[in-house]
Amino acid sequence: MSFPDDLDYGVEDESTGINHPHDDDEEGDEDDTQPRILLMGLRRSGKSSIQKVVFHKMSPNETLFLESTNQVHKDDLSGVSFVNFQIWDFPGQVDFFDPTFDDEMIFAGAGALIFVIDAQDDYVEALVRLHTTVSRAYRVNPAIHFEVFIHKVDGLSDDHKIETQRDVHQRANDDLGDGGLDKLHLSFYLTSIYDHSIFEAFSKVVQKLLPQLPTLENLLNILISHSGIEKAFLFDVVSKIYIATDSSAVDMQSYELCCDMIDVVIDVSCIYGPMEDGGAYDKESLAIIKLNNTTVLYLKEITRFLAGLTPHTWRANKQKPSGRFWNTPALYDRRNVNLLTRAGFPDDGRA
Numbered sequence: 562m563s564f565p566d567d568l569d570y571g572v573e574d575e576s577t578g579i580n581h582p583h584d585d586d587e588e589g590d591e592d593d594t595q596p597r598i599l600l601m602g603l604r605r606s607g608k609s610s611i612q613k614v615v616f617h618k619m620s621p622n623e624t625l626f627l628e629s630t631n632q633v634h635k636d637d638l639s640g641v642s643f644v645n646f647q648i649w650d651f652p653g654q655v656d657f658f659d660p661t662f663d664d665e666m667i668f669a670g671a672g673a674l675i676f677v678i679d680a681q682d683d684y685v686e687a688l689v690r691l692h693t694t695v696s697r698a699y700r701v702n703p704a705i706h707f708e709v710f711i712h713k714v715d716g717l718s719d720d721h722k723i724e725t726q727r728d729v730h731q732r733a734n735d736d737l738g739d740g741g742l743d744k745l746h747l748s749f750y751l752t753s754i755y756d757h758s759i760f761e762a763f764s765k766v767v768q769k770l771l772p773q774l775p776t777l778e779n780l781l782n783i784l785i786s787h788s789g790i791e792k793a794f795l796f797d798v799v800s801k802i803y804i805a806t807d808s809s810a811v812d813m814q815s816y817e818l819c820c821d822m823i824d825v826v827i828d829v830s831c832i833y834g835p836m837e838d839g840g841a842y843d844k845e846s847l848a849i850i851k852l853n854n855t856t857v858l859y860l861k862e863i864t865r866f867l868a869g870l871t872p873h874t875w876r877a878n879k880q881k882p883s884g885r886f887w888n889t890p891a892l893y894d895r896r897n898v899n900l901l902t903r904a905g906f907p908d909d910g911r912a
């Protein structure tokens with residue numbers, strides 16, 4: 562899988578450092594109609610690292626060498642990922658009080674605003690900036706989902722993590738209450754690029770923006786109930802974000818296993834797959850991995866961007882998955898793929 566390197570980042574407004582799309586560029590205008598996820602936060606909080614690790618397969622250690630962002634980077638993911646959004650990565654030093662800062666242009670089309678707080682640093686200033694940012698955005702667009710990533714928690718003990726989350730939650734909501742913004746809802750996540758928590762958090766952010774989510778959850782519940790398997794995920798292969806899962810609780814270990822399986826399948830396919838079409842992931846993609854702890858992982862292509870993954874652990878007192886599961890499980894049935902396509906999924910012309 563590859564990503565476009567030549568993304569169009571528009572023209573920088575020198576007075577604000579904000580990067581505007583080309584007005585005379587038809588493609589740029591078209592891109593602007595896509596829903597946006599905004600990444601904001603203080604300098605060095607980790608915004609660019611998050612974007613690079615989740616969507617560009619950068620390894621966490623490489624982010625140490627990332628340079629500070631000086632203008633808004635618009636990352637267009639359509640065509641490479643199911644996540645048909647633009648991710649706008651803002652520089653940490655954006656001055657919201659600059660009169661040329663165009664709230665309407667930035668916030669009106671945004672689906673989610675992710676505010677990143679460095680948990681390894683003193684976060685008092687970050688909380689002030691969080692309050693300014695969300696209150697300005699809310700005034701323009703109250704429908705935005707406000708997501709707070711309490712980030713870099715890899716350096717914190719478990720107790721410290723919980724205490725930091727409680728403290729940030731309390732202070733941020735107190736500030737909103739004092740400002741008369743009680744209706745503004747903030748969601749909090751503990752994240753780090755050094756484990757799967759950043760993918761898990763991004764999954765939840767993206768799911769809130771998907772109108773098809775209830776249909777997908779329903780289909781996955783049907784798959785679970787008809788096959789006897791434990792858990793089913795629908796993954797965006799490129800980003801390893803899960804787009805939907807059945808309604809049983811997500812266990813972090815199964816999620817991590819599924820992420821690792823996607824990497825294994827793509828790597829093996831890149832090395833041993835047919836060279837002619839150059840694709841590491843196509844309609845033939847299917848893999849079963851049996852682990853020695855009786856867990857079985859099953860991956861199957863659903864559409865060009867999506868994989869169904871079903872981790873299952875056989876236990877003596879548990880029913881084995883039915884034969885149908887291995888042959889034609891409900892979600893993988895072409896008729897249901899058709900249903901997904903009709904529900905607004907990108908049609909790759911094969912379903």
Ligand SMILES: Nc1nc2c(ncn2[C@@H]2O[C@H](COP(=O)(O)OP(=O)(O)OP(=O)(O)O)[C@@H](O)[C@H]2O)c(=O)[nH]1
Binds near residue numbers: 624651
């Ligand atoms: N320990 C740890 N370090 C992180 C994590 N995420 C990012 N970093 C580090 O934080 C530093 C700053 O990361 P950037 O992604 O450049 O931060 P930014 O918010 O984009 O910074 P600006 O562009 O200046 O606004 C880098 O050295 C990253 O390696 C994390 O989850 N854990």
